[in-house]
Amino acid sequence: MKKNNQIKLVDHLAEVSCPILMDGAMGTYFHQLTGHSADACEESNLRAPALIKSIHRDYLEAGSRILRTNTYAWLEYLERFDLSQTEAMIRSASAVATEAVDEYVAERLAGVDSIPPQTAKSFYILADLGYLPEGFDEQIYKEFCYTIDLWIELGATHFICETLQDDRHLLEVVSYIKEKLPNSCIMASFAIPPDGITATGETIDVMFSRLDEYPELDILGLNCVSGPVPTTRLLSRIGPLRKKLSICPNAGYPTVIDRQMVFPTTPTYFGEQMRGVLGLGANLVGGCCGTTPLHIKELSQVVAAFCQKKEQKEVGSITKDGGIQQTDEGADNQATAKGESRYGDKSLRVTISDLQHTNGLTTVQPIDHNPILQRMTQGQKLIAVEYDSPATPDIQAYFAGALAIEAAGADALTIADCPVARPRGDSSITATALKNVLTSCEPIPHLTCRDRNANATKAILLGLNMVDIYNVLIVTGDPIPQEDRDDIKGVFNFNSVVLGEYIRTLNETLFERPFNVAGAFNINAMKLTYELRRARRKIDAGIKTLYTQPVMSRQGVERMAQVRQELPDAYIMGGIMPIVSHRNALYMQNELSGMHIDDDVVARYEGKNRAQGEAIALDLTVRFAEQIRPYVDGFYLITPFNRVHLVCSILSEIKHL
Structure with missing residues (x-):
């Protein structure tokens, strides 16, 4: 060659x-x-x-x-x-x-x-x-x-x-x-x-x-x-x-x-x-x-x-007094300074203003459009409740539950994006519907990296911004279950860090009212040092709020203190989740990834009926909330089995902490 x-x-x-x-x-x-x-x-x-x-x-x-x-x-x-x-x-x-x-x-x-x-x-x-x-x-x-x-x-x-x-x-x-x-x-x-x-x-x-x-x-x-x-x-x-x-x-x-x-x-x-x-x-x-x-x-x-044409411009011509007229170099510099073609020919001139997108914003706007971000920056402790969207088209009962949670004192309602990769009502569409129902409680849709490419993700973000939803919680997302993979294919164009960087870029270039981006943090990870490094990457990617997995152990409380110390520049929403029965406790302890439950917590539920189980759940959830309170910027309460009444009881207690 x-x-x-x-x-x-x-x-x-x-x-x-x-x-x-x-x-x-x-x-x-x-x-x-x-x-x-x-x-x-x-x-x-x-x-x-x-x-x-x-x-x-x-x-x-x-x-x-x-x-x-x-x-x-x-x-x-x-x-x-x-x-x-x-x-x-x-x-x-x-x-x-x-x-x-x-x-x-x-x-x-x-x-x-x-x-x-x-x-x-x-x-x-x-x-x-x-x-x-x-x-x-x-x-x-x-x-x-x-x-x-x-x-x-x-x-x-x-x-x-x-x-x-x-x-x-x-x-x-x-x-x-x-x-x-x-x-x-x-x-x-x-x-x-x-x-x-x-x-x-x-x-x-x-x-x-x-x-x-x-x-x-x-x-x-x-x-x-x-x-x-x-x-x-x-x-x-x-x-x-x-x-x-x-x-x-x-x-x-x-x-x-x-x-x-x-x-x-x-x-x-x-x-x-x-x-x-x-x-x-x-x-x-x-x-x-x-x-x-x-x-x-x-x-x-x-x-x-x-x-x-460029050659003709570069030749220059002799003036009457014997001097050389300005050649293309000086003209190019002037044209370039004005954002025009470096060659200066009007027939070929392309101005930057003609070509740039009209929405090419370069600075992030104030946060007065986002009550959640305003309260967090003012040091107020927030309470967010995760309340999964319905799995059927009937949304009226869901609305009733959301209104009850709002009345009990929640500042935000997060909607999971098809947890464990099983289809439910779309989190972003559900959040849009809730926006028209709730008055003081902000809907926060979860946005997974699964099942949508970059185009679909940007389209969803555009739609959310149009309807004044400015908070999203991004997660990589659960993989498609093994038994479904022959018929259903997972799409992963991003992971949560890359998606965070993508949204940050859109905030800087597209959205006049930018998104506040939150991410997940596994407080119960086997290797906390790895999770902390991953969290640092998320923060550097523009994810400033971290929602943790539920704390249901003494180890979880101790780790929350460590997280607070090592991630001082992040807003931490401490996860808490009521366990409602002995069977529920055993399942979470043994089969759910990202959960760590002390044995004595599991033992408390043994032999208890539904009412007794809920009473224990109320007591334990409030107790763990009290223990992590010094280290968090708010609480992230996860609704178990659609038991809105239990969540409302917990809200009435922890909102005074």
Whole structure:
């Protein structure tokens, strides 16, 4: 793959003033030519190398000067085949791309429309390492290292990781390449949704600003997910960077026809809309899903026109007194200061104000919209009651129970999100219904990471904010029961820490009235030090309130004191839960995760009837509340078996503590 005396791409970009063209999608064009799924792309390096070479060749003919090897999904290929077959596939991909470039350059050097020898050295091949998958672990890292070693053996000097959702584990891979090949050139290209929020919950500008400081990376980029217009908006949100930028959006927004994803936008539209990307200073431009050589050819014409106008601006002209009029450098500085294109041409100018989202808030607003947060910051002890939503459509009895709990003195009513992964009334919809019923008691829906992706989570948060619900309690969520997993699949795009970071980012960029985010804390964990470290991560992610598991033991009380000491910057809602019978006590002691009950507590219920059990429950719950009171900012009372009357009795006692 290596060309003798070829300058590194990043250095070449520093020498040229015009953007350089990359290729477009391999899978889209492969499907267009063959009718086969893009899943067969990598396999075709071995089965149909001439076809893959012709695809590379068509992109070169369209104007591409940078090709990505046909190895984007090599890791998926490795899952289907063995290591030796994967190695053979990569070797073929390398050879095919190299042959395509060498043959094209040789023909251009010898042809009528020849290119100078120096230009022949400005064609580049990027060894495509694809994406870093969810569940990246030591084994996957070893597979990446093996593949990188193979690419280096084949002569690769330029690498790309693309369609990355965030930068987790990226530096591990990049550092390995630089360790093995210090003079290599590495591009990292990210697939970020139009809202600009990464899979880890931070904004694109924050991530790019951090990556701009990493010397191991040479080029940053955006690809996939969106078409040119949303990608231009994303690019406008990224501040000035020292690194070069690559922009390869999709052709547009896809639709599904005959079970195939189709991009109906035309090459002409794609090229025209890429003017915005050029106006914001992209150094490399190309395409991703939905693009073909026709799209790249249109883009090459747009780039040529853009560069011609830019050249005219850079020339400057001689004034009558012999001085030189201001060139583009001074104009660029002024334009950039105003948030305009760095190139200053009115026909190409793209202003930041035109592109930014109208809801792009940067500061968190006051808390006067949130009574719960107000009371907590004023040092008032709160009482929150967990009251599960009904499992049937009849909600009137549930409303009656909620009103009784409110009348007994609860400040908040939390609604679990399908505990133990069994369906009940949706916690957010139930909270919305309660908002119209309760007057002084705030509904707080639990929001699990299970069963919804990032889009669904954001939609729920938008809806809650619209109806003035500003408190959520986020938990990772119980897994789907084993017996249901053949029919029901769990979805976990987040864990509670990542979800906390995601909501914090939305608070800073979207919500004028931000959410107060609470999380869970297992006071009864086998390893409290681990739970404390996890709690610290939650607090750092913006989760400032922690609701603990119930305290039903002397150990729990002692631990609460330790938690208070080690987490002074968190609001602690101490969990308490009435045990109603001996059978209930035994079950909780032996079968419920996260519970710790002293043996003498269990023994008190032995032989007692329902009324006696509830009397003991009242006594013990109030006693534990008294013991943890010095260490908590409020109480978190969990309703057992829908026994609202018992909870109300406990409320009447603990609200005076």
